[in-house]
Amino acid sequence: MDESSEKAILVEHLSKNFEVIEKKEGFLGSISSLVSAKKKVVRALKNASFSLREGELVGFIGPNGAGKTTALKVLSGLLYPTAGFVQVLGFDPWDKKPEFLKKIALVMGQKNQLWWDLPAQETFELNRAIYEIPKNKYKENLSELIELLQVRKLLNIQVRKLSLGQRMRLELVASLLHHPSVLFLDEPTIGLDVVAQQKIRDFIFDYNKRYKATIILTSHNMRDLIDLTKRIIVIDKGGIIFDGKLTDLVGEFAKEKIIKVYFSKEVDVRKLEGVGKLKRFDFPQAIISVPREASAVAAAELLQNFPIADLTIEEEAIEDIIRRVFRGEKIKKVRH
Ligand SMILES: Nc1ncnc2c1ncn2[C@@H]1O[C@H](COP(=O)(O)OP(=O)(O)O)[C@@H](O)[C@H]1O
Ligand SMILES: [Mg+2]
Numbered sequence: 001m002d003e004s005s006e007k008a009i010l011v012e013h014l015s016k017n018f019e020v021i022e023k024k025e026g027f028l029g030s031i032s033s034l035v036s037a038k039k040k041v042v043r044a045l046k047n048a049s050f051s052l053r054e055g056e057l058v059g060f061i062g063p064n065g066a067g068k069t070t071a072l073k074v075l076s077g078l079l080y081p082t083a084g085f086v087q088v089l090g091f092d093p094w095d096k097k098p099e100f101l102k103k104i105a106l107v108m109g110q111k112n113q114l115w116w117d118l119p120a121q122e123t124f125e126l127n128r129a130i131y132e133i134p135k136n137k138y139k140e141n142l143s144e145l146i147e148l149l150q151v152r153k154l155l156n157i158q159v160r161k162l163s164l165g166q167r168m169r170l171e172l173v174a175s176l177l178h179h180p181s182v183l184f185l186d187e188p189t190i191g192l193d194v195v196a197q198q199k200i201r202d203f204i205f206d207y208n209k210r211y212k213a214t215i216i217l218t219s220h221n222m223r224d225l226i227d228l229t230k231r232i233i234v235i236d237k238g239g240i241i242f243d244g245k246l247t248d249l250v251g252e253f254a255k256e257k258i259i260k261v262y263f264s265k266e267v268d269v270r271k272l273e274g275v276g277k278l279k280r281f282d283f284p285q286a287i288i289s290v291p292r293e294a295s296a297v298a299a300a301e302l303l304q305n306f307p308i309a310d311l312t313i314e315e316e317a318i319e320d321i322i323r324r325v326f327r328g329e330k331i332k333k334v335r336h
Contacts, residue, residue, distance in 0.1 A: 006053070010087040011075070012049050013085065015043070016045040016082050017042065044067045048084075050240055053214075056215070057228060058229060059218075063326055066235045067237075068186070076104055102132075104180050105176055107171065113174055117158060118158065131177065133178055141176075141177050148207070151166070151173060164196070165200075168192060182214045182215075187219055226318065259298060259311065260313075261302055263307055267307065275302055
């Protein structure tokens with residue numbers, strides 16, 4: 001087998017440009033842009049490459065505008081790439097072959113396909129027809145999804161009367177009735193309360209395990225990433241800047257180390273501040289963050305000049321690193 005057939009998803013040197021009309025400020029600006037519309041090219045994806053094996057669940061993260069949704073749209077065949085090679089389950093997505101569409105789903109947290117004025121059950125029926133799901137299979141899939149997402153009592157209620165969390169669960173049922181083996185989940189927990197988020201997370205976990213589904217999950221939710229994904233792909237300004245284990249993200253991007261000390265006697269707080277950033281001081285414990293390369297020196301300084309009962313040097317919390325990724329802070333690689 002060649003490499004491409006082993007991969008559920010293969011993306012090579014993918015680029016996607018959007019041409020947009022440049023807007024000028026103010027009223028005169030709008031008139032002049034009618035007369036001489038200036039085109040601008042937005043490079044949403046730049047030479048991005050990555051691949052997923054069947055059954056992998058990968059977190060796809062980056063700041064707003066990084067190109068995540070664009071990539072998921074290209075992978076589901078909604079957008080045509082400007083350059084590069086994309087294959088999903090051996091299909092070219094933009095061919096939109098029915099066999100392909102029956103195997104994938106794109107779920108967007110901010111968009112819904114459920115009919116607002118009808119009970120969800122009726123959207124399900126419609127999707128059954130669209131995806132040509134055989135009656136028996138439909139019944140089986142539906143009852144499984146109802147079970148997993150705990151939505152039995154919601155099926156016959158007008159969608160507009162439901163909470164956001166309830167709608168999202170029904171949205172997932174509607175999107176997965178055809179039992180896709182590849183899922184593109186774009187911010188599925190956005191805007192949900194913590195209980196609703198947890199239900200969605202449990203579901204994603206189960207669906208991945210139960211069906212060996214290949215899943216790309218985009219999320220700004222820390223728990224989604226930490227609980228569900230081992231591998232993370234980080235995209236920034238359309239380019240992939242990290243692809244690896246969630247735990248290695250720390251080694252690659254942590255700029256600081258955290259020194260935790262326990263003092264055996266009172267100390268002068270002001271003096272401590274000279275050692276590094278004092279993050280917390282709650283006698284007898286202090287937490288100080290220092291630049292990675294300075295951690296050994298800082299530790300030695302502490303041991304020499306302060307009454308230390310215990311000292312440990314730790315990595316920056318993964319949450320803090322991911323937060324920096326979301327903010328789009330320069331997270332250039334550090335050498336160790
Ligand atoms: N249809 C479009 N037309 C023009 N520009 C777009 C379009 N869709 C997305 N973009 C631009 O492409 C870039 C990536 O957007 P997007 O993929 O939505 O990012 P993300 O999902 O990571 O927040 C942004 O600069 C965005 O403004
Ligand atoms: Mg997006």
